[in-house]
Amino acid sequence: MSRFTTVSAALLAAALLSTAQAAPLMERNISSEDAMAAYERMMGQCGPATDNVTVVFVDRAGQVVLQARANSAALHNLDLARRKAYTARTFRAKSTEWRDRTMGSMPAAGQRQLSEVIPLGGGTPIMIGEEVIGGVGVAGAQGGQPGDQACSDAGAAAVVAAAR
Amino acid sequence: MQTPFKVLVGSAAVVAIGLGAGVLATSAPLQAQPLTLKSISLQQAITVVKAAMAECSKDGSVISITVVDRDGEVRFAVRANGANPHNFELSRRKAYTARTFRSPSSEFIAKSSPDKDLYGQRSLKEVIALGGGLPIMIGQDAIGAVGISGAKGGQPREEACGKAGIAAIQAQLS
Numbered sequence: 001m002s003r004f005t006t007v008s009a010a011l012l013a014a015a016l017l018s019t020a021q022a023a024p025l026m027e028r029n030i031s032s033e034d035a036m037a038a039y040e041r042m043m044g045q046c047g048p049a050t051d052n053v054t055v056v057f058v059d060r061a062g063q064v065v066l067q068a069r070a071n072s073a074a075l076h077n078l079d080l081a082r083r084k085a086y087t088a089r090t091f092r093a094k095s096t097e098w099r100d101r102t103m104g105s106m107p108a109a110g111q112r113q114l115s116e117v118i119p120l121g122g123g124t125p126i127m128i129g130e131e132v133i134g135g136v137g138v139a140g141a142q143g144g145q146p147g148d149q150a151c152s153d154a155g156a157a158a159v160v161a162a163a164r
Numbered sequence: 165m166q167t168p169f170k171v172l173v174g175s176a177a178v179v180a181i182g183l184g185a186g187v188l189a190t191s192a193p194l195q196a197q198p199l200t201l202k203s204i205s206l207q208q209a210i211t212v213v214k215a216a217m218a219e220c221s222k223d224g225s226v227i228s229i230t231v232v233d234r235d236g237e238v239r240f241a242v243r244a245n246g247a248n249p250h251n252f253e254l255s256r257r258k259a260y261t262a263r264t265f266r267s268p269s270s271e272f273i274a275k276s277s278p279d280k281d282l283y284g285q286r287s288l289k290e291v292i293a294l295g296g297g298l299p300i301m302i303g304q305d306a307i308g309a310v311g312i313s314g315a316k317g318g319q320p321r322e323e324a325c326g327k328a329g330i331a332a333i334q335a336q337l338s
Contacts, residue, residue: 032226032242036214059243064252066242071206078238 030059030126030134030159035066038136038158045158046151052140053151056081057126057159059134062089062116070140077139084123084152085137086116092132095123096149122148124156128163203234204300204308208333210240212300212310216329217242220322225315227325230256231300233308236263236290244314251313258297258322259311260290266306270295270323295319298326302337 035057043050054077057066069078087095091111099119102108112119122145126134136155141147204212209231220227228251230241243252261269273293276282286293296319297311310329312322330337 031245033245036242064241064243067238068206068210068240069238 027060028128028131028133029061030057030065031163032065034159034162035134037162038155039066039068041158041162042136042151042155045154046138047142047147049142052142054078054081054139055151055155056085056137057134057155058082058085058089058137060089060132062086062135065134073140080118080120080139081122081137083116083118083137084120084139084148085135086123087118087135088123088125088137088152089132089135090117092125092127094121094125094149094153095119095137096121096145098123120148121145122152124149124152126156126159128160133163134159201234202302202305202307204231204239206239208336209233209308211332212329213240213242214329215332216310216312216325219328220312220315220325223316223321225317225321225325227315227322228252228255228313229329230259230311231308232256232259232263232311234263234306236260236309239308247314254292254294254313255296255311257290257292257311258294258313259309260297261292261309262297262299262311263306263309264291266299266301266304268295268299268323269293269297269311270319296322296326298323298330300330300333300337307337 039055043053046053052070052072054070054073055068056064056078059065064082067078067082084095087098091098095118099121102111102119111117122138124136125132126136136152138148138152138155141151212231213229216229217227226244228244228247231239233239238256241256258269261272265272269292273295276285276293285291296313297309299306300308300310310326312326315321315325
């Protein structure tokens with residue numbers, strides 16, 4: 001028994017020691033400055049009707065960092081843009097790609113049951129190498145989902161360029 | 165049972181259409197115009213945000229800021245780096261409060277204090293009794309509002325930054 005107690009105490013001490021030495025998690029994330037810079041830059045690359053383009057940037061946690069609702073936005077556009085950004089962030093894929101791999105009877109179709117995702121093109125993850133630090137979502141660009149996707153791609157590229 | 169009911173409904177519809185046509189015929193003003201109201205544009209909202217951020221950055225403050233339009237809906241908003249979880253919501257609710265009461269949210273604190281008749285207004289879902297929200301006015305008309313949270317120096321400083329933001333579009337507010 002006493003030997004068991006000694007071993008237990010030693011293990012406990014080791015556990016406490018390792019806890020004391022544990023460093024906090026360091027996570028890279030999109031900054032509000034980079035989101036602002038990227039928003040303005042992408043607006044020059046989203047086709048002729050940029051006045052209609054509604055944009056949302058989410059951070060690593062999927063929370064909104066920046067939202068810009070177009071003057072002519074439909075009532076649903078802001079929510080769509082946010083959900084496209086969220087979808088791209090959480091699946092670390094363009095929302096067009098995620099839409100295509102969750103269709104109908106595909107094994108991953110059940111992912112569409114999540115409450116905040118949306119199977120529509122126009123969302124792009126913001127990647128630093130293999131690491132995702134946020135997402136961009138676009139609604140209302142000319143050309144429907146392909147137009148939205150091209151625009152959000154430009155937004156994600158602009159963040160990466162700004163973050164350098 | 166079904167047929168009489170249909171007939172009845174049909175008759176009622178005919179009567180209603182007849183009445184409607186009568187009203188339209190007698191009162192429809194040919195000059196009728198849709199309602200046209202001013203609301204802050206996205207471009208203006210971005211200008212306000214940038215100017216407010218510039219003012220707040222003078223003391224190193226990083227702010228969460230929201231501009232709402234005439235309807236109280238978000239037009240443009242930015243969340244500060246490292247913001248606390250509540251900051252973004254506060255910025256929006258301060259803006260909403262300033263817009264809907266057409267006065268600084270700091271004034272709403274005193275107007276709705278627990279000993280006042282208007283205390284009940286605090287139970288509105290989106291309003292907040294905290295300074296840092298300012299209406300964006302054209303004369304007596306509120307076309308939007310700005311709300312700020314997270315400044316060093318708290319509510320008075322947030323209001324000052326909001327003022328600087330609105331000043332950047334003052335020339336267009338007439």
